[in-house]
Amino acid sequence: MTCARCFKRGLYLLLVLPWLAFAGEIDEPELFIDNMWVRAVPPVSSTTAGYFTVTNTSEVPVTLLGFTTEIAGAGELHTMAAQEDGTRRMQRLRNVPIPAGETVEFAPGGNHLMLFRLARPLEEGEQVELCLEFDATAPYCLPFEVRR
């Protein structure tokens, strides 16, 4: 390898890397996601629910569109809504807005990820991967712990 070539390659990286980093920052709003878990259910049950907390640390709104996972045949965004008779029932959501600077919780009794047609029984303590799909970022594929 000649020194001229070394130099050219070095120069190219110096010029391009900062641009890549910068482009990443402006294109992808930053989300902080934690407390990810999926409820352990008896083997006879083919549905369960997933929970997490998401904080939008960017200055632009982001919308959760849905999720995918290999452990379920289908997945929907749900919440619990009060009915006229006073009971609360699950209701499907088309999407869930995550306003800039705010935290949105998915927790028992409220928003949840609904998993239908589980591919296999889930073992308490294992980690399963769910990919959360947002409108303004690449999917966030994260380990969810199976808990009671």
Ligand SMILES: [Cu+2]
């Ligand atoms: Cu549900």
